[in-house]
Amino acid sequence: MPSVEINIVQNSIPRDHMENTKIDSELYECVKKDNIDEFKSRIQQRLTEKLVTPCGNSLLHVAVSYGSDNITSYLARTFPSLITIQNSQKDTILHLAAREGKASHAIRDLVNSNAFLLRTTNTERNTPLHVAVINGNKEVAKFLISRDPEVAYYKNKTCRSPLYLAVENCDGDMNGILDDLLNQEASIPTEREDGDSLRMLRQGKSPVHAAVKNRIIGILKKIEEAKPELLGLHDKDFGNPLHYASSTGYVEGVQFLLQKYRAGADETDQKGNYPIHLACKEGSVALLKEFLKVIPYANEFINKKKQNILHVAAQNGHGFLIMYILEQDQKIVKALLNAMDEDGNTPLHLATQHGQPTSVFLIVRDSRVYPRIVNDDGLTPYELGRKQSTIAVQRYEGTDETFAKKRQHTDSNNRVEGTEDKPADQNKQDTKKASLKGYGLSDFYRAMMTLSILHSYACPRKSFRDLFPGTRPTQPRKKETKTRIGNLLVVAVLVAGVTFAGAIQLPQLRGNFNSSEHHHEFHSSNITASHKISTTSYSPTDYEGLLYGYLSCNVWAFSFSLVASLSLLMANFSDPNYEIIAVGLSVFMVGSAILVMFAAFIYAVIIALLASHDAWLNNTITVEAFTGFYALVYIFIPWILPNLQGMLLHFFYYKYFLFHFYTYEWLPYKIYKRKHK
Structure with missing residues (x-):
């Protein structure tokens, strides 16, 4: 069939001034069976552009869907305005061809003559190539890539490009679609020819992240061989691929990326964290080992908050990781232990502030730590622990007004249906109960155990008058x-x-x-x-x-x-x-x-x-x-001895912590070390 040469703008023809007419069943059957003669006789003296199905498909949409090449060619040649029409989902005829997996000669000729169809998007902002990849139609996908390779990098409404979808939905070889996308010659685009910002891969989700998410090392290797520059792409939410692999605990992926993309370890994400920080946040000793193999100066990686890796591990309460860090080079560890972040907090301060008794116990017992460093609020770790324990008691008992107000504000934005029918007193009680939601007994115990540990190792020495405050006159x-x-x-x-x-x-x-x-x-x-x-x-x-x-x-x-x-x-x-x-x-x-x-x-x-x-x-x-x-x-x-009751409570909480620590932290860590010698 000869090509249909037309010069039509991309926008659809406005049709608001006339009512559409539904395609009758006889005409629909003609299109379905590609009966060109009967079709021509039935559409005479009728406005073809106004004939649509209930979902807005034109006659050309229907012809393309059923692969009726004769009718497709006739309509495109006789009524070229149909080429630009989009249905209720804004699908063009090429979207339907991609969905049905039909790349006939008629469709190829239409695409060759109307290249704008390749980049036209529907309501999901999917191009025809997106649709072909989602439906696994290799023939159509390969044809579309050959006509416009850059579309492989365009992002849809969910910021996914066809290349990302090919990796994300990869089942085995994905019918070869991934190979076709990786082997295309186009480089990653930056902007449109008309100067508009391009909806492309660099602003969306990286396909390498999809491979990391699915933990498919073979796909990572395939991407590195075909498009090594993709390893350096940043995801808007997760940073570079090494950031994402570290945050998900994907050890094999981190090993591969550190070999092929070592520079990624020196890059920060949107929050100012290096990949090694995310590995410590994950709490994986195996991940940190991989980083320390290629990074000899781990103490020099400081995030946006001026926190080192021990800050992150202590804040998140990863006992295994802290024990491993403390076993490293003494000079590096000493710098990590006593470093202060932007708020003047050492790792011991952060562990105390977040109620992490395991972190506090491991750090405060280290001879290299200075337990009486004050932060920007003028508090030592012990003083901070006392403050946090007081807050914990108030929150657990429901007397912390600030905490209750915050919870009340949150609950007011997520009010449950039916509360407007309750009495005012009942609503007030429900609000008070809801305001305490999210703070449980475990948080209380963690705060008290943290203070007990600090009381044993970092409590300042008290004088005779401090031990017996009831015996001295208030004004001598x-x-x-x-x-x-x-x-x-x-x-x-x-x-x-x-x-x-x-x-x-x-x-x-x-x-x-x-x-x-x-x-x-x-x-x-x-x-x-x-x-x-x-x-x-x-x-x-x-x-x-x-x-x-x-x-x-x-x-x-x-x-x-x-x-x-x-x-x-x-x-x-x-x-x-x-x-x-x-x-x-x-x-x-x-x-x-x-x-x-x-x-x-x-x-x-x-x-x-x-x-x-x-x-x-x-x-x-x-x-x-x-x-x-x-x-x-x-x-x-x-x-x-007014402090006797407190001393007894500290003793109880400390002994309880020791039992928990040596049972669930220390012993498993020793077993882990023996297995991985």
Whole structure:
């Protein structure tokens, strides 16, 4: 068939001034069967351009779809305006030919005469080549590539080029379409001839990224052999192929790209990260090993936030990776450990801020780290840990207003249907609950374990006054200090007198027996004494043990009270600066003496009830005694040692972390190292 030479603009002919007419069934059958004679007779005296199907296909669309070459040639020659018509999806006749896989002589001639069809896009911004690749029609794809090779790089609505689609949808050899696209001679275009920005590969998704995504090393090798320049293309979201391979943990791909495209390791992505940063964010030791094989100066890779690889690993809590980094060259590791980012944060700061106890534990225990470096907010890692733990408690309990407001704002933008019908109070409660969504118990535990680790290794040393804050005056005035000294001295002397008297008058058994008589009974060998002992509910060992306990507590109480008394007397006749220390020491000593004296009293009560057979009385007095002792301890300990509860919590969280770390981090890492020696 002779070529149809026409000169038609790319835009479709406006047809708004006339109503379209639907193609009737008889005419449709003529086109379908390529019955040219009957077709000609049926379209006489009819406006051919206005005949369409319900989806907007013209007669030429239908003819191309069914491969009716005779009718296609007739319509293109007689009604050339049909060539530019697009259906409701903006498909041209070439889109339909590509979809059906029909590259007949009529279609070839039409394309040769109307080259604009090759670059015309539909509603998905797909060119005919996109459609041919998506449908796996090699014959049409090869023909289209031969006519306009640059279209292989055009991007569609999803930023995918035909080359990208060929790689992404590659199943085996993809019927050879990928080879045809790679072997075409066109170079990557930059802009249109008319100067407009080109919708092409450089602005869309790289086909190398598709190969990395599918983890097909054979496709990567094929691309490198045919189009090595593609290895250097940047994806608008994922950087260069080495960035993407690193972020997805594709070790084999990273190995290949480092060999063929070493320069990619020195490039940053949109967020200012190098590929090695993304490898550390992924947490893969195998990936980092590959980078360190070709990069001898890993400490010099700083991202946009001035963070090194240890910053990234610590922030994301990758224990395996941190252990591996810390085993590298000492000079490099020391620089990594103490480097500060744009906010003055070291890796230890970032690990603390993000609640990564494993990272904190590994870093703070390293002898090369300086744990008291302050960031731009003037906080050391320990101070930052205390701040974060306070926030964690508030968020977990729902008292952090800032966090609740942020969550409330987020929830208001994603309001669930039906809340407008609820009462105001109910909506308020639902909002409060929703505001706490996303912060769970695991976050709370991580923050508390982080602080416990820092408390064990990076907590600043505390003075006597810090350990006993309740013992020092808030304002050390002379008059107040003298008053406290006098009051404490009275109590100390009183305790000393009571304990002295208690040593002289030992506790008696209930009944008319003194201690010496019972002592004689316990050591007598006559039958009468043995009979008396056998009828009682106690033994000599019980009595002696209780008596020794009583005497021991009595002596300690007496000693504490005397030390307090002498300290207070010295304070009245010595340097005034000693008075504050004396008061603090005496408070502790007098308080301890009272506690020990009460313990001695409990021993005396037990001894007195030793020979009693009244179970109800014994139990009642015992409960009362221990309740009183517990109350004294509850009042005394927080007053003298207010940090004791916190210390116990730190101990609990630290031991819990150690169990978790050595079970799930340290042991698996040692096994991994042994396997990969």
